Amino acid sequence: EAAVTQSPRNKVTVTGGNVTLSCRQTNSHNYMYWYRQDTGHGLRLIHYSYGAGNLQIGDVPDGYKATRTTQEDFFLLLELASPSQTSLYFCASSPGMGRYAEQFFGPGTRLTVL
Amino acid sequence: GDQVEQSPSALSLHEGTGSALRCNFTTTMRAVQWFRKNSRGSLINLFYLASGTKENGRLKSAFDSKERYSTLHIRDAQLEDSGTYFCAAVNTNTGKLTFGDGTVLTVKP
Numbered sequence: 001e002a003a004v005t006q007s008p009r010n011k012v013t014v015t016g017g018n019v020t021l022s023c024r025q026t027n028s029h030n031y032m033y034w035y036r037q038d039t040g041h042g043l044r045l046i047h048y049s050y051g052a053g054n055l056q057i058g059d060v061p062d063g064y065k066a067t068r069t070t071q072e073d074f075f076l077l078l079e080l081a082s083p084s085q086t087s088l089y090f091c092a093s094s095p096g097m098g099r100y101a102e103q104f105f106g107p108g109t110r111l112t113v114l
Numbered sequence: 115g116d117q118v119e120q121s122p123s124a125l126s127l128h129e130g131t132g133s134a135l136r137c138n139f140t141t142t143m144r145a146v147q148w149f150r151k152n153s154r155g156s157l158i159n160l161f162y163l164a165s166g167t168k169e170n171g172r173l174k175s176a177f178d179s180k181e182r183y184s185t186l187h188i189r190d191a192q193l194e195d196s197g198t199y200f201c202a203a204v205n206t207n208t209g210k211l212t213f214g215d216g217t218v219l220t221v222k223p
Contacts, residue, residue, distance in 0.1 A: 031209050048209070096209065104159060105149075
């Protein structure tokens with residue numbers, strides 16, 4: 001059974017729209033991450049969290065908010081979506097740092113902003 | 115910030131042959147992860163290394179933190195190995211991954 005799930009798997013919205021992407025992990029991991037991946041490029045970190053109620057800013061945070069409501073659930077919010085946010089979004093979890101830093105990824109959400 | 119240079123960007127192999135992918139790091143990294151993105155778009159974990167080498171079936175990976183590189187060797191390539199391969203450097207102080215731009219591998223009959 002998949003340990004990191006994402007919903008929706010596909011989403012289409014219009015410019016200025018409000019979108020929430022959801023991620024749930026059942027790994028009992030402390031750390032969770034949101035990435036975006038654009039064609040021809042590697043994944044880039046948007047936001048991440050060390051635990052419920054914690055939020056850390058990633059490398060490409062502009063235009064995104066995130067919230068970690070529980071250990072299991074991490075949400076990515078686009079309050080005023082723009083076409084530049086059309087991308088494939090991945091969520092990941094890891095146990096922690098050091099030798100426990102291996103990340104495990106969800107299946108991805110493809111977002112299209114028209 | 116941390117930079118990861120992955121090569122080649124594209125690779126074509128005939129079934130049964132092999133090759134190597136490489137990632138160079140601009141700073142000393144503590145660990146590396148290798149992934150394959152399959153045809154459904156899912157990221158499959160291949161290896162996590164903090165040092166040395168690991169082998170799994172027809173895949174073998176090495177990581178040299180001091181020399182700032184990692185390699186992924188594929189032998190006896192099969193059609194199902196096709197996909198995009200990513201390396202990612204692990205900042206074990208923050209848990210953050212910095213990804214290379216990927217290698218698109220095509221295995222042909």
